[in-house]
Amino acid sequence: MSVDTVTIPEERGIETHGIERVSPKTRTHVRIFDNFTMWLSANLVISTVVLGALATNLFQLGFWDSIAVIIIFNALGVLPVAFFSTLGPKLGLRQMTISRFSFGWIGGMIMGLVNVAACIGWSAVNVIVGGQLAAALACGNTAIDKCTAQVAGLALSGIALRNIGILVIALVTTLVSIYGYRYVHRYERYAWIPMAIIFVIMLIVAGPHMHIIPTPVWNAAHIASFVSFGGAVYGFATGWSSYAADYNVNQPENTSSSRIFWLTFLGVFIPCVLLEILGMSLTSWKLLGGGELLAAVLNPLGGFGSFLIVLLALSVIANNIPNDYSLGLSVQVLGKSFQRIPRWIWTLIGAVIYVSIALPAAANFNETLENFLLLIAYWLGPWAIVLILEHFVFRRGQYNVEDWNTPSKLPIGWAAIASLAIGLVGVVLGASQAYYVGPIAKLVNPPFGIDVGFELGIVLTAIAYLILRRVELSTSRR
Numbered sequence: 001m002s003v004d005t006v007t008i009p010e011e012r013g014i015e016t017h018g019i020e021r022v023s024p025k026t027r028t029h030v031r032i033f034d035n036f037t038m039w040l041s042a043n044l045v046i047s048t049v050v051l052g053a054l055a056t057n058l059f060q061l062g063f064w065d066s067i068a069v070i071i072i073f074n075a076l077g078v079l080p081v082a083f084f085s086t087l088g089p090k091l092g093l094r095q096m097t098i099s100r101f102s103f104g105w106i107g108g109m110i111m112g113l114v115n116v117a118a119c120i121g122w123s124a125v126n127v128i129v130g131g132q133l134a135a136a137l138a139c140g141n142t143a144i145d146k147c148t149a150q151v152a153g154l155a156l157s158g159i160a161l162r163n164i165g166i167l168v169i170a171l172v173t174t175l176v177s178i179y180g181y182r183y184v185h186r187y188e189r190y191a192w193i194p195m196a197i198i199f200v201i202m203l204i205v206a207g208p209h210m211h212i213i214p215t216p217v218w219n220a221a222h223i224a225s226f227v228s229f230g231g232a233v234y235g236f237a238t239g240w241s242s243y244a245a246d247y248n249v250n251q252p253e254n255t256s257s258s259r260i261f262w263l264t265f266l267g268v269f270i271p272c273v274l275l276e277i278l279g280m281s282l283t284s285w286k287l288l289g290g291g292e293l294l295a296a297v298l299n300p301l302g303g304f305g306s307f308l309i310v311l312l313a314l315s316v317i318a319n320n321i322p323n324d325y326s327l328g329l330s331v332q333v334l335g336k337s338f339q340r341i342p343r344w345i346w347t348l349i350g351a352v353i354y355v356s357i358a359l360p361a362a363a364n365f366n367e368t369l370e371n372f373l374l375l376i377a378y379w380l381g382p383w384a385i386v387l388i389l390e391h392f393v394f395r396r397g398q399y400n401v402e403d404w405n406t407p408s409k410l411p412i413g414w415a416a417i418a419s420l421a422i423g424l425v426g427v428v429l430g431a432s433q434a435y436y437v438g439p440i441a442k443l444v445n446p447p448f449g450i451d452v453g454f455e456l457g458i459v460l461t462a463i464a465y466l467i468l469r470r471v472e473l474s475t476s477r478r
Contacts, residue, residue: 247322
């Protein structure tokens with residue numbers, strides 16, 4: 001057995017292995033349905049509802065056109081997540097490690113670093129949202145920064161309550177993530193159940209007050225909103241693609257790829273579609289956003305509603321666990337010196353970093369940070385299309401998996417890096433965000449534009465890679 005392939009014992013404590021390839025002979029994770037519950041729990045959370053509320057609050061769409069966007073763009077966004085999940089059992093390698101077979105050693109480091117930044121950023125945003133929701137519960141209609149509430153006999157400021165919420169959510173997330181693969185699945189296997197019950201209760205409470213929002217006239221502005229909201233939906237769903245293979249590498253090599261694909265696809269697609277439609281529908285009753293919308297729906301239930309709000313705040317944990325666990329794995333892709341340090345230490349360091357960011361950032365938290373994180377999600381489309389083309393066009397599904405940690409046997413990677421760069425130029429030309437609108441985006445619905453950054457990035461990257469990868473192979477033959 002290669003020194004870069006590890007035997008995974010029945011670990012009962014902290015998982016000790018990292019990005020090393022898992023030998024097919026030692027894989028013991030046979031519960032294939034975990035491919036569904038893993039992603040069901042990660043997406044059956046408050047942030048999915050909040051995204052759906054943007055359809056009417058921000059993009060001014062109606063009911064039926066919002067549903068069309070949610071279904072179509074979620075389906076497109078989940079496709080790479082489901083496909084990459086099939087590579088976990090097939091190769092026994094983590095997702096960002098698989099990137100090395102397209103981007104090479106140096107390019108893999110770059111992609112790993114970008115993924116680490118995304119993991120930290122999203123973790124910070126999630127714990128802030130959860131902390132704010134917990135503080136808003138105690139403060140009622142009083143602003144958090146002006147609130148003092150009695151909790152367990154103590155007078156605590158709203159800021160202190162928010163920070164306590166941040167720390168509690170981060171602590172539980174970190175504990176599960178540190179213990180690793182087995183415990184991640186154990187948590188996600190059941191975390192969706194209370195959340196599903198809560199969202200059903202919300203639907204029952206709000207249902208009589210909701211109505212169908214009329215679809216606006218189909219003109220340039222409406223088409224721009226339709227496509228732009230689609231980009232946000234796509235980016236949210238496809239955001240899991242850089243983690244996908246991390247959560248089934250311990251499943252047998254002969255596990256049915258079609259079953260993995262569909263269980264993963266439905267595990268992301270179902271909660272995203274249902275909760276985004278719920279979030280959009282709730283705004284027909286309460287024209288609010290974020291945690292305020294959820295709190296307003298549950299407030300009529302009194303003390304029971306307050307209890308449900310607490311559980312909703314804790315739902316952030318299920319969403320953050322994949323961020324934290326995959327963060328540690330992505331750091332190890334930065335090189336062999338990083339690989340020598342155990343994964344769980346990197347996970348712990350990442351938690352300290354994002355909490356250090358979240359605590360001061362929460363004081364002035366607004367959509368700026370969330371907009372920044374949506375911007376950095378643009379890299380996922382070009383990155384994913386490179387891996388997909390490499391798999392189907394150039395490798396035809398065949399990998400020499402033992403080369404994963406040998407730089408001289410991996411592609412040089414310049415074709416993938418150059419193609420990604422070209423795709424990002426397309427992103428810049430087609431993006432339409434609060435603080436920037438690209439020249440191509442402005443061609444429709446000026447000055448607000450139409451966000452075609454994802455689409456342009458993917459198309460230009462695909463064209464470039466089909467050409468440049470052939471040039472790379474003709475000169476290096478690897």
